Amino acid sequence: MRRPAVRNIAIALALEGVLLAASLARADIIAVLDVAQSNRTDIMRFNVTTGAALSLPASVNTAADEVHPAFSPDGKRLVFHRRDSVAGTNKIIVVDLATGTAADLFTFFESTIDPPTTPRFSADGTKVLTGHELDPDSGSPPSIVETSLANFSSGPFPHTVVAMGGVIGNAVRTSHPSVGPAGLLAFLVSMSGGGTRIVVGTVGAAATIADQSQIMNRPTLVRQGSDFVLFQQQAVTASKHSNRLALRPLATAATAKTTLMPPIVNANGTDVSKPAFSADGRYLAFVRFASAAPEPPRLFVFDTKTQLLLNPVGVLVIQAEPDPIANGLQRGFGGIDLFVSKVFFNTALINGTLTFSLANTSLVGIIVQRIVGKTRLFGRRVPKLKLVGRVPLGTFEEGKTHEVVWDQKVDGKRLRRGRYLVTLRSVTPDVQVLDLGEPVEIRIR
Numbered sequence: 001m002r003r004p005a006v007r008n009i010a011i012a013l014a015l016e017g018v019l020l021a022a023s024l025a026r027a028d029i030i031a032v033l034d035v036a037q038s039n040r041t042d043i044m045r046f047n048v049t050t051g052a053a054l055s056l057p058a059s060v061n062t063a064a065d066e067v068h069p070a071f072s073p074d075g076k077r078l079v080f081h082r083r084d085s086v087a088g089t090n091k092i093i094v095v096d097l098a099t100g101t102a103a104d105l106f107t108f109f110e111s112t113i114d115p116p117t118t119p120r121f122s123a124d125g126t127k128v129l130t131g132h133e134l135d136p137d138s139g140s141p142p143s144i145v146e147t148s149l150a151n152f153s154s155g156p157f158p159h160t161v162v163a164m165g166g167v168i169g170n171a172v173r174t175s176h177p178s179v180g181p182a183g184l185l186a187f188l189v190s191m192s193g194g195g196t197r198i199v200v201g202t203v204g205a206a207a208t209i210a211d212q213s214q215i216m217n218r219p220t221l222v223r224q225g226s227d228f229v230l231f232q233q234q235a236v237t238a239s240k241h242s243n244r245l246a247l248r249p250l251a252t253a254a255t256a257k258t259t260l261m262p263p264i265v266n267a268n269g270t271d272v273s274k275p276a277f278s279a280d281g282r283y284l285a286f287v288r289f290a291s292a293a294p295e296p297p298r299l300f301v302f303d304t305k306t307q308l309l310l311n312p313v314g315v316l317v318i319q320a321e322p323d324p325i326a327n328g329l330q331r332g333f334g335g336i337d338l339f340v341s342k343v344f345f346n347t348a349l350i351n352g353t354l355t356f357s358l359a360n361t362s363l364v365g366i367i368v369q370r371i372v373g374k375t376r377l378f379g380r381r382v383p384k385l386k387l388v389g390r391v392p393l394g395t396f397e398e399g400k401t402h403e404v405v406w407d408q409k410v411d412g413k414r415l416r417r418g419r420y421l422v423t424l425r426s427v428t429p430d431v432q433v434l435d436l437g438e439p440v441e442i443r444i445r
Contacts, residue, residue, distance in 0.1 A: 028047050028049055028434060029047075029048040029049060029278075029283065029310065029338065029339075029341075029435070030045060030046070030047060030075070030338070030339045030340075030341075031045070031046045031299055031315070031337070032044070032046075032069045032337050033274070033299065033336040033337075034068065034069060034334040034335065035317050040064070040065050041065040041066060041067050041334070042061045042066055043060055043069045044317070046299065046315050046317075048285075048301050048315060048338075049311070049428060049433060049434055050432060051311070051315040051316070056097070057095055057096075057100030057102075059093075059095050059101075059102040060078065060080070060093075060102075064082050064085075064087075064089075065083040065084070065085070066080050066082050066093075067080065067081050068081045068118045068119060068334065068335045069337060070120045070121055070337040071121070071337045071339045072121045072125040073123065073124065073279055074125060075341075076096065076097055076098065077094055077097060077121075078094070078095045079092065079094045079095075079120070079128050080092075080119065081093075081116070081118065089111065090115040090117070091106065091111060092104070092105045092106055092116045092119050092128065093105075094128065094149065094153075101153045103153040103154075103155060103157070106147075106157075106159075114132045114133050114145075116145065117131045117175045118130065118131050118177065120179060122179055123180075126148065127146045127147060127148055128146075128147045129144050129145070129146055129147075129162075129179065129185075130144065131174040131175035131187060131188070132144065132161075132173070132174060133172065133173050134171045136170045136171060136172050139167050139169075140167070141163045141164055141166055141167050141206075142163070142164050142166075142167075142168055142174055142187070142189050142206070143161050143162055144162050144177045145160070145161055145162070146159070147159050148160075162203055163203065163204070164185070164199055164201055164203065164204070164205070165201065165204045165205040165206045166208065168191075168197055168199070168208060171189045171190070171192075171197070172190055172191065172192045173189070174187050174189055174199075175190065176188040176217070176218050176219060176335075178219055178229075180222065181222075183203060184200070184202055184250075185200070185201065185202065185221075186198060186199065186200045186219040187199055188216075188219060196215060196216055197210050197216075200221075200250055200253045207253045207254040208254055209229070209253050209254060215233070215234035216231050216232070217231065217273075218231060218273070218274060218335070219231045220275050220276060220277060221277075222281030227250050228247045228248060228249050228250055228379045229247060229248055229253060230246070230247045230275050230277075230284075231245070231246060232244075232245060232246075232272075233258065233260075242270075242271050243271045244260055244266045244272055245260070245265055245266060245273075245275050245286060246258045246259060246260050246261065247259055247261070247378060247379065248379075259376070262307070262375075264307065264309060265284070265300075265302055267288065269291055270288045270289060270290055270291060271288065271289055272287070272288045273287050274286055274287045274334060274335055274336045275336075276335065276336040276338055277338070278338040278340045279338075279340070280340070281304070282303065282304055282340075282436075283310070283340060284302045284304060285299060285301050285336045285338050286299075286300055286336070287299055287300075287336065288300055288314065298313075299311075299314055299315040299317050299336070300314045301338070303436055304377065305423070305436070305439050306421070306423050306436065306439060307377065307382075307385055308367070308387070311433070341435075343358055343362055343426040343434055343435035344357075344426065344436070344437040344438075345357045345358070345359065346401065347424050347437035347438050347440070348440065349422055352405060352406055352408055353403055353404070353405055354366070354402075354403065354406055354422075354424065355401065355402070355403050356401070356402055356424055357399075357401045358399075358402075359398060360426075361395065361396065361397050361398045362395070362398075363392070363394070363395050363426065363427050363428070363429060364392075364393045364394065364396050364424060364427075365390055365391055365392040365393050365425055366390065366393065366422055366424055367390055367422070367425055367436075368387075368389055368391065368410050369386060369420060369421045369422075370385070370387075370388050370419070370420055370421075371383040371384065371385060371418070371419040372384050372385070383441075385421060388410050388415070388420070390425075391409075391410055393406075417444050418443070419441060419444075421439045422439065422440050422442055424436065424437030425437070
């Protein structure tokens with residue numbers, strides 16, 4: 001068995017040459033979202049690390065409005081809602097991102113009788129989930145529509161109505177489906193007299209979140225190990241309204257107290273909306289803008305394990321000069337989705353030696369955070385963290401297992417006694433984060 005190469009950090013840094021960006025293979029965190037222009041809404045794909053806009057197949061954007069995009073779990077397909085107000089059509093389109101091959105999942109008759117909305121892929125990528133209309137007088141349970149992709153791209157595409165348990169009186173439409181583990185679903189229910197409800201549960205069983213003092217929107221579930229629902233909450237006062245991201249535990253979703261996300265997400269003086277998790281539940285994307293300033297919204301990604309923003313400056317989601325109409329549209333509707341290409345595998349820290357392997361050749365370093373107590377995040381008690389600093393380790397090749405001896409120093413100073421969280425990070429040559437490893441807790445005695 002080949003032994004991993006062991007490097008001393010001080011020697012490695014001394015010998016490390018300057019590596020050009022072009023020589024590094026890339027693994028990226030990619031976001032897709034709808035971006036309001038002055039006369040329509042298009043879908044854009046961004047590299048969250050660099051902020052660069054990435055190309056999409058020509059079959060995605062048209063003269064109509066394209067909204068609510070979502071990736072398939074493997075990142076190879078995109079689904080979105082195409083609305084044409086002139087033609088009076090609503091289409092749910094799936095596009096193969098490699099070939100540009102596209103398919104409309106609903107016939108004209110189907111979409112006229114029951115206009116589909118806000119699509120999302122199922123957890124295994126074999127179906128698309130959409131909201132649909134309800135009869136407020138029928139007493140039927142809230143439900144969504146599942147569409148099979150077994151016959152992509154030629155069709156036909158069979159549809160199945162999936163009903164939750166219970167009945168919500170005066171419910172007129174469902175939307176914004178979100179998929180969790182073990183058949184768990186969450187979606188929004190709009191009411192005939194105004195207002196919304198969030199339904200969370202499995203097929204045939206559900207809990208309803210209703211709060212008359214708040215307007216709730218865009219529920220989202222972590223797709224692995226979930227025990228909470230996160231949603232966009234609009235607080236309305238006599239003088240203004242603002243959006244914040246909030247959550248409730250699933251076990252008591254109908255009656256539990258709403259908890260706000262921490263200030264690093266819900267920053268003071270900002271409006272925060274459109275939450276979306278990565279498939280593994282680690283990264284949370286959202287749009288944020290200053291409530292009082294006429295500036296374009298920015299896209300941020302929050303790492304739930306280090307409790308840090310991957311891109312502290314954010315990504316401008318309107319590339320042109322601020323436009324009042326486009327800004328207003330962008331703040332009011334739409335959605336985001338993330339796809340993450342992992343860089344790190346098999347990460348560990350034992351007795352001062354970091355061990356890891358890489359999917360791509362990369363610059364690697366560590367983030368060191370001191371544990372200064374406990375706090376709550378997503379309904380759980382987690383370490384309260386204070387950033388100590390970042391330590392560069394050097395450039396490492398893909399396809400190997402690497403061992404690096406770390407002297408437990410940050411900025412040349414040895415860590416004082418206490419507990420710390422140490423996280424590997426893969427970065428670009430200009431130190432933008434590509435991926436983070438699994439954090440490891442250590443104790444300095």
